[in-house]
Amino acid sequence: MTHAHKQPTKVERSGPPLIEMKDISIAFGGIKAVDHASVDLYPGEVVGLLGHNGAGKSTLIKILSGAYTRDHGDILINGEKVEISNPRDAKALGIETIYQTLALADNVDSAANLYLGRELRTSWGTLDDAAMESECRKVMGRLNPNFRRFKEPVRALSGGQRQSVAIARAIHFNARILIMDEPTAALGPQETAQVGELIKQLKAEGIGIFLISHDIHDVFDLADRVTVMKNGRVVGTARTTDVDHDEVLGMIIAGKCPPGAVPGPGALQSASAAA
Amino acid sequence: MSATTGGSQSPAMMEEGLIGRFLRATEIDTRMLGMLAALFLIWAGFDLYGLFFKPGDGLLGGQFLTPRNLWTLLVQTSSIAVMATGMVLVIVMRQIDLSVGSVLTTIAVAIGALQVYKLGPLLGVGNPSIWIIAVVAGLALGAIIGALNGALTAYAQIPSFIVTLGGLIAYRGLAFLLASGVTIAPMDNTYVLIGGYGPAGSIGPVWSWVLGLLACAGIVLGILRGRQQRKKFGFPLRPVWAEVTLGAIGSAMVLGITAVVNAYPWAPKVIENYAKEHNITIPPGTLDASGSALCMDGDKVVRCVSGLIFYNGFAIPVLIAIVVGLVMTFLATRTRFGRYVYAAGGNPEAVELAGINSRKLTVLVFTLMGVLVGVSAIISSARLNAATISLGQSNELYVIAAVVIGGTSLAGGIGTIYGAMLGALLMQSLQSGMSLLNFDSAYQDIVVGVVLALAVYLDQVYRRRAK
Numbered sequence A: 001m002t003h004a005h006k007q008p009t010k011v012e013r014s015g016p017p018l019i020e021m022k023d024i025s026i027a028f029g030g031i032k033a034v035d036h037a038s039v040d041l042y043p044g045e046v047v048g049l050l051g052h053n054g055a056g057k058s059t060l061i062k063i064l065s066g067a068y069t070r071d072h073g074d075i076l077i078n079g080e081k082v083e084i085s086n087p088r089d090a091k092a093l094g095i096e097t098i099y100q101t102l103a104l105a106d107n108v109d110s111a112a113n114l115y116l117g118r119e120l121r122t123s124w125g126t127l128d129d130a131a132m133e134s135e136c137r138k139v140m141g142r143l144n145p146n147f148r149r150f151k152e153p154v155r156a157l158s159g160g161q162r163q164s165v166a167i168a169r170a171i172h173f174n175a176r177i178l179i180m181d182e183p184t185a186a187l188g189p190q191e192t193a194q195v196g197e198l199i200k201q202l203k204a205e206g207i208g209i210f211l212i213s214h215d216i217h218d219v220f221d222l223a224d225r226v227t228v229m230k231n232g233r234v235v236g237t238a239r240t241t242d243v244d245h246d247e248v249l250g251m252i253i254a255g256k257c258p259p260g261a262v263p264g265p266g267a268l269q270s271a272s273a274a275a
Numbered sequence B: 001m002s003a004t005t006g007g008s009q010s011p012a013m014m015e016e017g018l019i020g021r022f023l024r025a026t027e028i029d030t031r032m033l034g035m036l037a038a039l040f041l042i043w044a045g046f047d048l049y050g051l052f053f054k055p056g057d058g059l060l061g062g063q064f065l066t067p068r069n070l071w072t073l074l075v076q077t078s079s080i081a082v083m084a085t086g087m088v089l090v091i092v093m094r095q096i097d098l099s100v101g102s103v104l105t106t107i108a109v110a111i112g113a114l115q116v117y118k119l120g121p122l123l124g125v126g127n128p129s130i131w132i133i134a135v136v137a138g139l140a141l142g143a144i145i146g147a148l149n150g151a152l153t154a155y156a157q158i159p160s161f162i163v164t165l166g167g168l169i170a171y172r173g174l175a176f177l178l179a180s181g182v183t184i185a186p187m188d189n190t191y192v193l194i195g196g197y198g199p200a201g202s203i204g205p206v207w208s209w210v211l212g213l214l215a216c217a218g219i220v221l222g223i224l225r226g227r228q229q230r231k232k233f234g235f236p237l238r239p240v241w242a243e244v245t246l247g248a249i250g251s252a253m254v255l256g257i258t259a260v261v262n263a264y265p266w267a268p269k270v271i272e273n274y275a276k277e278h279n280i281t282i283p284p285g286t287l288d289a290s291g292s293a294l295c296m297d298g299d300k301v302v303r304c305v306s307g308l309i310f311y312n313g314f315a316i317p318v319l320i321a322i323v324v325g326l327v328m329t330f331l332a333t334r335t336r337f338g339r340y341v342y343a344a345g346g347n348p349e350a351v352e353l354a355g356i357n358s359r360k361l362t363v364l365v366f367t368l369m370g371v372l373v374g375v376s377a378i379i380s381s382a383r384l385n386a387a388t389i390s391l392g393q394s395n396e397l398y399v400i401a402a403v404v405i406g407g408t409s410l411a412g413g414i415g416t417i418y419g420a421m422l423g424a425l426l427m428q429s430l431q432s433g434m435s436l437l438n439f440d441s442a443y444q445d446i447v448v449g450v451v452l453a454l455a456v457y458l459d460q461v462y463r464r465r466a467k
Helices: A057-064 A087-092 A110-114 A129-143 A159-171 A189-204 A216-222 A245-254 B011-015 B018-026 B030-053 B067-092 B100-123 B129-154 B160-179 B191-195 B204-232 B240-262 B268-277 B316-334 B336-346 B348-353 B358-384 B395-405 B417-436 B441-466
Strands: A019-028 A031-041 A046-050 A072-077 A080-082 A095-098 A177-181 A208-212 A225-230 A233-239 B293-297 B300-304
Touching: A019 A057, A031 A046, A031 A057, A031 A072, A031 A208, A046 A057, A046 A216, A046 A245, A057 A177, A057 A208, A087 A095, A095 A159, A110 A129, A110 A159, A110 B336, A129 A159, A129 B204, A159 A177, A159 A189, A189 A208, A189 A216, A208 A216, A216 A245, A225 A245, A233 A245, B018 B240, B030 B417, B030 B441, B067 B100, B067 B240, B067 B316, B067 B336, B067 B358, B067 B395, B067 B417, B100 B129, B100 B160, B100 B358, B100 B395, B129 B160, B129 B191, B129 B358, B191 B316, B191 B358, B204 B240, B268 B293, B316 B336, B316 B358, B316 B417, B336 B348, B336 B358, B348 B358, B395 B417, B395 B441, B417 B441
Parallel strands: A031 A233, A046 A208, A046 A225, A095 A177, A177 A208
Antiparallel strands: A019 A031, A019 A072, A072 A080, A225 A233, B293 B300
């Protein structure tokens, strides 16, 4: 446990949170996928969302990105209630998402994916493919300088290249809040490190990031706080400086909330006694 | 201009032959080239077969490669080709429309009945507004039926296969009721021109050449504009020789087709009537049954080689099909609508997550399909100068076959408008080639079915190799 307690990074938490999801619930056919969950995120902060498969983290985040509509609860941006009922609403509020599946249309090229739903158009109202390709070359040049296959459908690209396209799409439109669902799942070590660098850079620009992963090491390296979910409920939230790997693992596996964490409704009732 | 074409000459590229270099430089779709080759092979095959078994005055000695047959072929293809352009988008979006044949019948019968039973008596037969009202009604009816198909698919979540299979059966019944079992005829005199009916249904040689030359100018302008656009953003340019060759081949094909349709003369009887009506004197000459012109041999009108003659030029339905093809290509490749249709075919979830209303998109695609069925219904009934319930029968199968032969993947996401139109032409070539040689229609069906399966097989082999 060489970096169980890392150097605290400065995150300004005096103002209202950038995003606050309060008491969110959603059920699919009687199964409560998310059960009264609350999370928040401050500008320039990375919050890791951890939990097993099916813990509800992806579902919670899809409510924020507009893919699902919640049954219950409020979403606040800078302290003000907002209504997010579809992905368009979320994007209008500056919430961009990199999905685990990448959500790329495999049969069109990278520029078409980059601008999907937000196409640049000529004064005639037609697609301005040349301008989109040109912009795409610029963005991809920053993220993946060796990328040359602009004319090919993204199906033909490697996992890392596809990931770059998905990331490019999320950061190109001046996001305030970025959701990254397993952003490094398909990547090799070098590309993973690249994504890590990118996250630090975006953080420095004041963008808030939700990082979903089941790789606890990844999250510890990058996140300022972690929120752990289990069976649709929040076990607890902790600063990564206040807990170590084992304690977080305990939260994920057993739902045991350590003293350094703020317990949520999903925490084991006897957690304090056990600790 | 960081990347130029000269920089990436690898040894492998140097070794590839002249054809390979040409294909790479012109960025031509090799699949389309293959289809054109297949088409020309079929044409040549039919004409050669005719040389031995049923000689005629075709290019190779048969009856297929004659201006008359090629002109007819284009007219016969236009109805299926129009619908195929819409079916491409439907199938690209992972849907299917099996109802187009029955809907065509319904629309044809409905607007046939409208002009014959209602508008004729009401406005007086021959009233110039009749054809306009009939056309608008046909297109509107198509849009309504298409929108209903789309809404049932997108909002009621019934699979489009089922929705349109139901439509296939139900609209056939509706058409039968509307027609009450009889043939509705004749159509309005202006209306029939849309189907290329009669000599006025074609635009004549002068206008055909004008259009042909305009098309050539369009090709050249398109190439120049593409070059300008690539230059502006510093993308790699095609070599000049490739651009020139491309422009030359395109223009040659356009002018070639124009020359062919301009070489198909009016029927002798039509020329005679026209001469009579317009007080044109028929020049004297001697009888020669191989000619298509008219001469006066004494006081008798006879066929001769050089005498009074008129040529058809492009038929109006063919021009309609070409315009539809251009508009649909524009929609598919240059607009957001088309981009979303293709993206939704590639990954419906991605489109949904990008904030695009894919249900509305589905309704739009089916509505467009319906409007195009309306266009085809007008063309078919105008060409026949009648509306019968046999119009449009099995058309759904020919349309889908044309689209699939044209390279559209039933898995969605892939397909081109021009491919589907070429597919329609290929299918029609097979059918009319075989009927020209008096093949039994049962054999025609067998051949068309086998060709469909073969085309899809070859396409898959091609795609696997392209990977």
